[in-house]
Amino acid sequence: MNQEKALVWFRRDLRDHDHAALAAALAEARQVYCAFVFDSEILEALPARHDRRVHFIHASLRELDAALRARGGGLIVRHGWATEEIPALARELGVTAVFANRDYELAAKTRDALVAEQLQAAGIAFHSSKDQAIFDGDEVLTQAGKPFSVFTPYKNAWLKRLTAADCAAWPTTGQLADAGLGGVPELAQIGFAETKLAELGIQPGMSGARALWDDFTGGRIEHYASRRDFPAIKGVSYLSVHLRFGTISIRELVRHALAVKADAWLSELIWRDFYFMILDHFPHVVGHAFKPEYEAIRWADRPEAFAAWCAGRTGYPLVDAAMRQLNHCGWMHNRLRMVVASFLTKDLGIDWRLGERYFAEQLNDFDLSANNGGWQWAASTGCDAQPYFRIFNPVTQSERFDPEGKFIRRYVPELAAVPTKKIHAPWQMGRIEQENLGIVIGRDYPAPIVDHASAREETLARYGILKLGKKTG
Numbered sequence: 001m002n003q004e005k006a007l008v009w010f011r012r013d014l015r016d017h018d019h020a021a022l023a024a025a026l027a028e029a030r031q032v033y034c035a036f037v038f039d040s041e042i043l044e045a046l047p048a049r050h051d052r053r054v055h056f057i058h059a060s061l062r063e064l065d066a067a068l069r070a071r072g073g074g075l076i077v078r079h080g081w082a083t084e085e086i087p088a089l090a091r092e093l094g095v096t097a098v099f100a101n102r103d104y105e106l107a108a109k110t111r112d113a114l115v116a117e118q119l120q121a122a123g124i125a126f127h128s129s130k131d132q133a134i135f136d137g138d139e140v141l142t143q144a145g146k147p148f149s150v151f152t153p154y155k156n157a158w159l160k161r162l163t164a165a166d167c168a169a170w171p172t173t174g175q176l177a178d179a180g181l182g183g184v185p186e187l188a189q190i191g192f193a194e195t196k197l198a199e200l201g202i203q204p205g206m207s208g209a210r211a212l213w214d215d216f217t218g219g220r221i222e223h224y225a226s227r228r229d230f231p232a233i234k235g236v237s238y239l240s241v242h243l244r245f246g247t248i249s250i251r252e253l254v255r256h257a258l259a260v261k262a263d264a265w266l267s268e269l270i271w272r273d274f275y276f277m278i279l280d281h282f283p284h285v286v287g288h289a290f291k292p293e294y295e296a297i298r299w300a301d302r303p304e305a306f307a308a309w310c311a312g313r314t315g316y317p318l319v320d321a322a323m324r325q326l327n328h329c330g331w332m333h334n335r336l337r338m339v340v341a342s343f344l345t346k347d348l349g350i351d352w353r354l355g356e357r358y359f360a361e362q363l364n365d366f367d368l369s370a371n372n373g374g375w376q377w378a379a380s381t382g383c384d385a386q387p388y389f390r391i392f393n394p395v396t397q398s399e400r401f402d403p404e405g406k407f408i409r410r411y412v413p414e415l416a417a418v419p420t421k422k423i424h425a426p427w428q429m430g431r432i433e434q435e436n437l438g439i440v441i442g443r444d445y446p447a448p449i450v451d452h453a454s455a456r457e458e459t460l461a462r463y464g465i466l467k468l469g470k471k472t473g
Contacts, residue, residue: 003029005177007090009100010036010075011108013131013246014060015206016067016172020129021099023170031177033093034068035076036061037085038190041111052330052364054187055195056204060247061184063205073176074183079190083111087118093179096124101131101246104280105368132246133273134158134166134254136280140273147281148274149290149383155270167251167258200329202241202364209248212239217256225264231322231333232406237265240365241331243272275373278383285372287353289381296465297381300349308449309344310358312411315441315448317423318398319343321411328411330364335401341378342392347455349462352379380463388463391456398424414445 006029008022014036016022025032043054065075078085090098098119103109116126130136140157141147148154187194197204203211216237220227227235242248250269257266278285289295308314312323322336332340337359344355356375360366376382402408405423409416417437418426426434427441427448434440441447 003096005029005031005033005093005095006097006099007086007093007095008032008034009086009098010034010064011100011103011246012244013101014057014064015209015247015249016064016071017206018169018249018251019101019172020131020170021101021127022172024127024129025097025099026172026174028097028099029095032073032174033076033095033177033179034073035078035086035089036064037082038077038079039082039111040080041082041107043190043192047361049191050193050195052195052197052200052202053366054190054192055197056202056241056364057245058184058187058192059197059204060206060208060245063207065183067206068176069178069183071174071176072178074178076179076181077184079185083114083118086115087122087124090119090124091122097127098124099127099129102128102136103132104136104276106279106283106286131170132250133276134250134269135161135273136276140277147277149278151271151274151384154274154277155267158270158273167254169249169251202329204247206247209239209242212237212242213248213253217260221256221260221262221265224262228264229335229401231325231336232402232404232410236334238331244365244367271373272370275369278373279369282383285376285382286368289379290376290383290385291381293466294379294381297462298465299351299462302348302350305348305449306344306350306354308446309340309348309350309355313446314343314450315427315446316343316394316398317405317408317412317415317426318402319394320446321402321408324411326359326362330362332363335397337374338378339392339394339397341375342386343394345379346388346391346459347394347450347452349455349458352376352381388466389460391459393452395425395452412445414439 006025008025013019013021046054061075061077068074076089078089086098100112103112112128119126135158140154140161142153148157202208216239220234224235227233239248243250254266254269257269278290282290309323312320312327314320318336319340322332322340326332341352341355344350345352352375356371359371359375363371373382377385380386380388398408405420408423415423415426418439422429426439426445439445
């Protein structure tokens with residue numbers, strides 16, 4: 001061991017096992033302290049004091065603190081600007097090094113650079129480890145030594161490079177140090193309140209992640225490929241919020257996917273690395289199209305239509321059910337994320353950045369890289385995006401992926417009595433049938449706020465400016 005004391009700074013890695021930074025600190029120092037900062041820079045930007053994500057983090061921290069205390073340590077929790085709190089705590093503890101796991105968002109990289117600079121001025125080292133991705137930085141590049149911008153060749157290169165060591169667990173056994181500086185404060189002490197996580201069936205922490213993982217691997221992962229696109233079926237893992245906050249290790253998931261040959265599931269995990277890589281190498285995607293020429297698109301200014309989309313009142317049942325699911329519990333099925341994003345950008349012609357921002361406010365599993373990547377994919381402005389002329393039809397998507405209307409009826413109960421054959425486009429029912437069912441379109445449920453066929457033509461014209469630009473450029 002080269003150092004007497006070290007500090008591990010937990011961020012989006014709220015577990016005490018298979019943790020790269022914790023493993024590195026335990027290998028280097030005799031005394032290892034652990035800390036987390038409720039960063040005011042992040043918290044002050046949140047629109048509400050009842051935020052499910054803050055509650056999830058808080059509950060996960062309590063479990064992490066208990067796990068660390070069982071090993072002789074404990075979690076030191078601070079509330080303030082991380083750029084001030086971490087250097088101050090490092091000096092207070094007298095550590096010679098701070099260890100943390102890397103983040104790929106520009107704001108996080110800027111924060112870490114400021115922290116590292118202050119630590120260096122105090123003679124304290126700052127070490128960052130790769131933990132939330134299997135590969136990062138320049139580990140997976142094209143043959144020309146450039147970052148990939150298309151997923152399939154990236155995936156092939158990722159798989160070709162992968163070895164058992166890349167997804168091996170980091171050993172984190174060992175005694176931890178207790179600074180006696182208190183544990184996790186109450187939510188109210190940082191200005192937030194509890195939410196309805198329990199009522200929504202959301203179990204935070206490592207135990208919550210383990211319960212979902214055991215359920216998924218206990219017989220469902222084998223059917224993932226055939227069931228993942230159907231929101232009324234329990235076909236996905238529901239682990240996204242746990243991956244977001246690191247209550248489970250990505251390496252464990254990849255190891256299992258390889259072991260049981262769950263190729264479709266593994267592909268989704270590789271997409272996660274891909275979007276981390278895009279954000280890391282192309283930070284301009286935050287607020288701008290990955291493809292600069294797409295900045296020329298003139299989006300529609302339709303605040304009332306946007307409000308209807310947010311509220312799940314568009315008149316398209318699958319779109320509305322998906323948005324109501326998001327508003328109710330902070331989660332949305334991945335197939336439906338594509339459907340509602342396509343509807344906003346290509347049926348309503350509204351700027352993808354507005355949808356991206358709304359998702360960022362609502363999603364429990366909000367991750368800048370994946371959210372930005374998904375929205376730009378749907379809007380055809382991103383890397384390896386869906387071609388602009390491929391436009392999801394919200395009715396046929398509904399018929400294909402919610403054929404019996406079960407998901408629709410769950411979140412749009414006013415349509416419960418509508419026959420299955422009519423539920424995907426209830427406005428096509430005759431007036432007498434509507435009255436007999438007690439669901440009059442335009443009175444009990446909105447009429448479609450846009451005609452899909454007409455909207456499709458408008459979208460092709462809107463994106464047609466790109467062809468014009470190529471001809472005149």
